[in-house]
Amino acid sequence: MTGPGTAAPLTEDLSRLAELHGVATSYSPSPDRTVEASATAVVGALAALGVDAGTPQAARAALADRERALRARLLPPTVVCRTGTAPRALDALPEGTRLRVDTEQGGTRTIGPDEPRTAVGDLPPGVHRLTATTPDGRTAQAHLVVAPPRLPTPEGRSYGLLVQLYSLLSRRSWGMGDLGDLGELAAWAGRALGAGFVQVNPLHAAVPGPPTDPSPYRPSSRRFPDPVHLRVEDVPEFAHVEDRERVRALLDRAARLRETVLEKGAWIDRDAVWELKREALELVLDVPLGPGRQAAYRDFLAEQGEALQDHATWYALAEVHGPDWSRWPGGLRDPRSADTARARLELMDRVDFHSRLAWLTDTQLTDAQRTAREAGMPVGLVHDLAVGVHPDGADAWAQQEYFAAGMSVGAPPDAFNARGQDWGLPPWRPDRLAESGYTPYRHLLRALFRYAGALRIDHVMGLFRLWWVPQGLPPTEGTYVRYDAEAMLAVLVLEASRAGAVVIGEDLGTVEPGVREALRERGVLGTSVLWFERDWDGDGRPLSPERWRPDCLATATTHDLPPTASRLSGDHVELRDRLGLSTRPLAQERAEAAADTGEWLALLTRLGLLSDADAHADADADAGTAEEAEVQAVHRFLLRTPARLIGVWLPDGVGDRRPQNLPGTWDQYPNWRLPIADPEGRPVTLEELAASPRLRALMDAVRESRAEEAEGDPA
Secondary structure, eight states: OGGGOOOOOOOOHHHHHHTEEEEOSSEETTTEEEEOOHHHHHHHHHHHOOOOOOHHHHHHHHHHHHHHHHHHHHOSSSSEEEEEOOOOOGGGSOTTTEEEEETTTSEEEEOOOOGGGGGGGGSSSSEEEEEOOOOOOOOEEEEEEEEEEOOOOOOEEEEEEEGGGGGGGTTOOSSSSOOOHHHHHHHHHHHSSSSEEEEOOEEEOOOSSSSSSTTTSSSSSEEEEOGGGGGGGGGGGGGGGGGGGHHHHHHEEEEEEHHHTTTTTOOOHHHHHHHHHHHHHHTTTTTOHHHHHHHHHHHHHHHHHHHHHHHHHHHHHHHEEEEHHHGGGGGSSSTTTTHHHHHHTHHHHHHHHHHHHHHHHHHHHHHHHHHHTTTOOOOEEEEOOOOOOTTTTTHHTTGGGBBBTTTEEEEEEEEESSSOEEEEEEBBHHHHHHTTTSSSHHHHHHHTTTOEEOOOOOOOGGGEEEEETTSSSSSGGGEEEEEHHHHHHHHHHHHHHTOOOOEEEEEOOOOOHHHHHHHHHOEEEEEGGGGGGOTTTTTOOOGGGGSSSSSSEEOOOOOOTHHHHHHTTTHHHHHHHHTTTOOSSSSHHHHHHHHHHHHHHHHHHTTTTHHHHTTTSSTTTHHHHHHHHHHHHHHHHHSSSOOOOOEEEEEGGGGGOOOSSTTTTTSSSSSTTOBBBBBOOOOHHHHHHHHHHHHHHHHHHHHHHHHHHHTTTOO
């Protein structure tokens, strides 16, 4: 097989071959512009899919093979239908074909040639096994996904809080926010504020350090959560550790670690937190489980099966050989090898340790969701699904057959980044997903929905296509590879429906035509951020609230954007300039930012949400009060829109000016390591948040606007 470095020209044969494998040969960064993909990118993507197209002769032969296989194929590897409809894939079957369906529930259904194909859609929702037999005796099998037509629309409207959990420290935290803090926040927000949900960052398991990558969007595993989020004292066995002197020493160290962040202004040190918690958990897991707890743990092991065994094995092996499995001894790079089986037995105590950690974390996450619902939240916790995993991590090791070797996910060049982006995440192979009936995707969703009232999907456009970048090449040398969006959405709707959960797609930025419409049709909410909602097809001015889409989560900002106070004041422009991120003179950047903010403030004033005096306040003693009024007006505006969910960035409630993540930076800025702080940068604890007059005033403004809307008074 020829690698991407020896690419053939983008010939007609190569273009047709690429099309048949879902590999794009061009893309449109804007509606009026089309860019041809390089032959290097196309050949590289095909190679990652197991197709040799490195020479014109190879491409011609591969095309003939593909066309021959498609002509002979009776069924695609996965067939999809919505409840009550007939799968389109059955239309090509010869007349007189008989169908047999072995259902997920254990039953069998035979559909004769004279029966309508809609009978397939009358089967119970699930992933079944379909067998087709033609009159001439040919047979074919496929996975059959039967899913509800769409997710139910959330009842009524809800407002809630958005927070990066690590940044939410309480007086009980061990140096970063934990699941105990999340439960406390949810209970308080639901009972005292009337909030309907709390959205958090991805809590996926990280690749162990030091140093650990602080980004929650490049995890080792998306299926299992990270035990660094555990509230150690809430583990029942913690109270029964016999060495109480050592326990006191651990608690003293935890207090010092907490104080370095809250009192001394240090950044959150995830590695130090995990070192301390791991030491404590080693003691905790030496305490025997009681009969009931032991039975619950065994049930978890049985339910999670091989996936958990692989996950725990990877972490046990990483303790011995380091976290980059590509550098492990040859036999251990294969999770199914005899060498790995022997190593698992030799490391059984460590495998059990990491399995127990996964169970404990799952248990505390489930408890946090239960707490949120008991506090009256109709949704509860909104968890975040990262777009991919670290190439060296547990998922990439355990699921090697599903990942495209030598490829990385990113984004093409656009108006915001002329060089494109490489996120360093290996993509799933669409062909292998289809052949498996989307098994890893289904299991991933099912795992997250165990403790989620809703799921936010980062870069939801990835259900349709992803930008693949061949390893060693710049992002400009990538191309799009398409996924079966009908199947990806069907599985998503199936698993979310089973869990009774809401799904929110992060669909910001450049979105392919038809994607938002397809998501809306299946009941997936979008994401709308105030500063981006302008009349782009008209005069470009801020979009009036009644013109916003209803099927979305509406917010003023996100973790990748400046807090609202920073944007209103222009601090975000100064920050980017100090870090050398600005591409234009500071005065020009300031003027453009001020003009943008001024248009929004003018709209808020016209709508009666902001007084003219507040909108034009000078930088004097009243400026802080004016800023609070502006932040409240922004959120009152969001309540004027028809958006079903309204999100309040929790740091906005105390005037925090620092973004949690500043794209384009690495060591220049403490991304993912900042605690929530006041306008002066002083960390604010969960207890102080709950007592904050500024936060209370903001949430009162949100509640009042919600109450006015419920009474039918838009003003």
